[in-house]
Amino acid sequence: MAHQSDLITRDIDAYLDAHQHKSLLRFITCGSVDDGKSTLIGRLLYDSKMIFEDQMAALEADSRRVGTQGGDIDFALLVDGLAAEREQGITIDVAYRFFSTEKRKFIVADTPGHEQYTRNMVTGASTADAAVILIDARRGVLTQTRRHAYLVSLLGIRHVILAVNKMDLMGWSQTVFDTIVADFRAFADQIGLKTFDAIPMSALRGDNITEASAHSPWYAGPSLMSLLEMLEVGDDLQADPFRLPVQWVNRPNLDFRGFSGQIAAGTVRPGDPVRVLPSGKTSTVARIVTADGDLAQAVAGQSITLTLADEIDVSRGDVLASADAPPEAADQFEATVVWMDDEPLLPGRPYLLKIGAKLVGATITEPKHKVNVNTLEQQPAKRLELNEIGVCNLSLDAPVAFAPYAENKDLGGFILIDRISNRTVGAGLLHFALRRAHNIHWQALSVDKAARAAIKNQKGRVIWLTGLSGAGKSTIADLVEKRLYADGRHTYLLDGDNVRHGLNRDLGFTEEDRVENIRRVAEVSKLMVDAGLIVLVSFISPFRAERRLARDLLGPGEFVEVYVDTPLAVAEKRDVKGLYKKARAGELKNFTGIDSPYEAPEAPEIVVDTTTMSAEDAAERIVAWLDGRFSTEDFSI
Missing domain, CATH: 2.40.30.10 (Translation factors)
Structure with missing residues (x-):
């Protein structure tokens, strides 16, 4: 018995060792809704004997309950695990499944077919070595087929398999298959997809999935499983510089x-x-x-x-x-950005960019264009909405080492992160460093910020007053400047209305223009602090992200956020400029508090409530804080 036990143990160890050293292929399935992606994966799991007996019993019961045609097993039920997917009959999330054969291990991602879930498809494709693009033989090449083929090409997936599914419903017509392949090849040529393999199949019946089917004697190529087992894994990067x-x-x-x-x-x-x-x-x-x-x-x-x-x-x-062949390092790039958030990409808004393990601040200029992936047309764009793809310039707050994504995915792929919520909002592919990134250098200066502040006998600071229109920001800022001027301080007041007569006269009141409005003022404020001035900034500045940008431009203690806290009803009742009346009448669009949001500060240094104190008292509170007569805690929320 001991001898038999040793043999069993050695057999198990040998099996585990062989399994451990199998190569791993990551691939995705994609295509239009109801092309059979989930059914195909279920069939692969079934044919590779990766389904347990209890799972099989549950699958057969589920198939009877949903009433599949001819009593066939509905293999899609193995993959469509989300209740919402079963109710809608579509895949809305990325479902990852593992299976193996004698030759290779596989991780397959079943990615959504519906256009509104493009971001999920990009997520699944980002780590894939191969892509299986399904086409329903009854419908041929569709808009979503072209969409996914474009994304697969964009993400640099090396191996593409065109799986023409449901051929059994078309009588296994070679003419139908050849027509679909020709249509797809014409589109593949347009997007630079040089090679692909095409297979006629029936995922439901198992034809050409693991073995050649007798129903397609005119097809001499490999089955899908055989092809997946033969594909080369990984890029040949060993010959490249380290x-x-x-x-x-x-x-x-x-x-x-x-x-x-x-x-x-x-x-x-x-x-x-x-x-x-x-x-x-x-x-x-x-x-x-x-x-x-x-x-x-x-x-x-x-x-x-x-x-x-x-x-x-x-x-x-x-x-x-x-050492003798290093990559480039730069802080400005052209890149393709895939936007993945419900809130739009706004040019000038600060984000975090993560490339590898490096995390840096980033802003994005206005998109050069966005791409209609259905027609490949390049269209003008002011912003990017959910699932849109555009080409933009990036500006980082520190240089990063990189390679173009087409050469190295690890050094050329990045994600964008919202600075406030920390959620991933976009993904991108670096193209090249902008020429000006190499030509612009900091000029060393003899007189620095500390020297300029010392000669004025003060510390340069920005006093940033934010709040709704009519809250009293400008009045309070003016009173503070008069107090500081009388004390011999060197000041400057940047008022929202006044700046729009000059520096920002070209900007409107869309979200994009408001972001740019604050970005410019923040940069001007930074220069004035560098000159040793105390700068009072009176702007609605409705978005936390832009106020964070202004704070991050300055050193510790140089940014003082003052929240002029006035309820909307009170501000609207004052309506000194008549703006609320116009906004309510529909004559003034994108007005903060009416049809554009205001994001109140979460941790301002100072809060002044103009419903309980006068403008004079509010100004005194700010000056007292600057003079160190009260602590931050006395004025924070």
């Missing part, structure tokens, strides 16, 4: 300092000279450390820890690269 994005600075004790990450390109050996980007500092590789011991060599795709011969500054998000 690149290692640093994901973690490994410092378990005082005697060890290593830099961990997955090699994005190239090969590295101990003794190789490396350069740290974006700083440009150089050193040589001392050791290549892994959990299984040191290596004499590591290649693209391996996760390692490098130690260096010199104590140089390397941080999370930096890139270690070949």
Whole structure:
């Protein structure tokens, strides 16, 4: 018995070892609604024997309950797990499933077919090696087929399989198949999709899924499963120069300092000279450390820890690269952006950009154009809405090491994050650094901010008054400036109405223009603080994101947010300028508080309530805070 037990144990160990060393292919299924994506994945799971007996019993029961045609098993029910999907009969989320064969392991993402869930499809495709684009043989190439083919091409997926499904409903007509393939090839040529494989199939019946079907004797190609098992996995990046994005600075004790990450390109050996980007500092590789011991060599795709011969500054998000062939580092780019948030992309609004492990501030200029992925037409755009794709310029607040996405996905792909909510709002692909990013440099100056402030005997600051129209901001700001001027302080007042007569006279009142309005004023305020001035800014500034931008431009303690807290009803009752009356009458669009939102500050330094205090008292409170006669806590919410 012991001998038999040992044999069983060895067999299990051998099986597990073989399974562990199988290559992994990640692929997506995509296409129009009801092309059979979920059914195909269910069939793949069934044919690869990845369904347990209890799952099979439940599947058969569910199939009887929904009344499938001819009593067939509805394999889509294996994948469409969300109740909302079953009710609507469509896939609305990305469903990931794992299965394996004797030759390979697979992770498949069933991505949504409906246009409104394009962002989900992009999410599923972002890590895929291959894409299976399904077409219903009854309907041929549809708008959504072209849409998904464009996205697959845009994201650089190397292997594309055109699965012409439901051929059984078209009598397995070779003419139908050839016509669909010709139509798709014409579109593929337009988007630069050079090669693809086409397979006639019936996902429901299992034809050409795992084995060749007798129903299509005219088709001599491989089955879908055979083709998936043959595809090459991963990009051939080992011959490229070495690149290692640093994901973690490994410092378990005082005697060890290593830099961990997955090699994005190239090969590295101990003794190789490396350069740290974006700083440009150089050193040589001392050791290549892994959990299984040191290596004499590591290649693209391996996760390692490098130690260096010199104590140089390397941080999370930096890139270690070949010293003689480093990547570019820049802070301005052209990029394709896929917008994934319900709130639109607004040019000039500050976001966070994450590329690899590097997190930097980013703003986006007005899109150069957006792409109608159904027609490939380039259209003018002021903003990007949910699921739209556009080409924009990016400006970062710090340089990053990068490669064009077409050359290296790890160094060229990024996501955009909302600074307030921390949710992912967009994804993008870097094209190239803008020329001006290389030509513009900081000029060293002899007189700095501290010197300018010292000669004025004051600290430069921005006093930013925000609140609804009619709250009393301008009146209070004017009183504060008079008090400070009388005390011999050097000041300047930037008023919202006054600035729109000059610097911002070209801007309207759309959300995009309001963002740009505040961005310009924030930059001017920063320059004035650099000159040593106390700047009073009186602007509605309705959005938290733009007020955060202004704060982030300045140093600690240089931005003082004053919330002039006045209820809408009170501000509207005052209506000094008659603006609320016009807005209520529909004569004034995008008016804050009526048909455009106001986002109240969450943690201002000072709050003044103009329903309980006069403008003079409010001004006195602000001056007292500046003079240090009261603490922040006395005036915060």
